[in-house]
Amino acid sequence: MKISFSTLGCPNWTLNEILSAAKDLGYDGIELRGLGEDIYLPDAKLFTEGCGKINAELAARGLSIPCISTDCTLQITDDAVLAQTRAYIDLAVQLRAPYIRVLGDTAPEPGTDVDTERVTARLTALAPEAAAKGVTMLLESNGVYSDSALLRRTLEKVDSPAVAALWDINHPVRYAHESPAETYANIGPYVRHVHVKDTAVDENGHIVYKMLGYGTLPLKEAFSLLKKAGYGGCISLEWTKRWNRELEDAGIVFSHFIYAVKKLWQSA
Secondary structure (H helix, E strand, O other), X not given: OEXXXXXXXXXXXXXXXXXXXXXXXXXXXXXXXXXXXEOOHHHOHHHHOOOHHHHHHHHHOOOEOOEEEEEEEOOOOOOHHHHHHHHHHHHHHHHOOOEEEEEOOOOOOOOOOOOHHHHHHHHHHHHHHHHHOOOEEEEEOOHHHHOHHHHHHHHHHHOOOOEEEEEEOHHHHHHOOOOHHHHHHHHHHHEEEXXXXXXXXXXXXXXXXXXXXXXXXXXXXXXXXXHHOOOOOEEEEOOOOOOOOOOOOHHHHHHHHHHHHHHHHHHO
């Protein structure tokens, strides 16, 4: 098991600050999801000028980019999402990232009228191109795909090694009311990357983000399943500070997470 954090948690940090924090705190990698004001990373000046220097800086610190998380949502009708996904595949090649995250739904909670056949068709169309470039697209357990049986059926229909799953532990528990055992029974063989954030449900039924160990997600059960299966990918902190500015700052959360996640993994 390796440990990374998503740049969602530090929207105001420079790349140098991100790399330095990851190195100093003992992380293995950085999951890219926006940098500063740049959300659509293929057009970010930092990358359009070439990735050689960035790759060298990562290597010097013993870090990698395990996944680039896109906001490419394959159920939307606009075919521009296909070009955007291809651009992210190319960026992943330049940054030596094995995975890109894609979405099937527009929000964490399940939407309505999601065209799952369109999602399947687009993944099927993109898969040969991704495979040829050595990149795997990960469909996240997000939105309607919080239903892990639906996610499994989709992956089975696409039937490509270039399409697998990103397991966000929170969403199937909170939105599909699944246990980690049920989710893992459905998508375990497809899981390549894992998003972790602890949550609780308040008295009004709202999901509230918590630092690891302060919520009520059955994370130990999920980690036990991964550990028994010999999971060697990343456990990645997805702290949504970019979208929820009231959350604790990265300087606090990142240092807490790496300590807490190692302890929880060892006890699982």
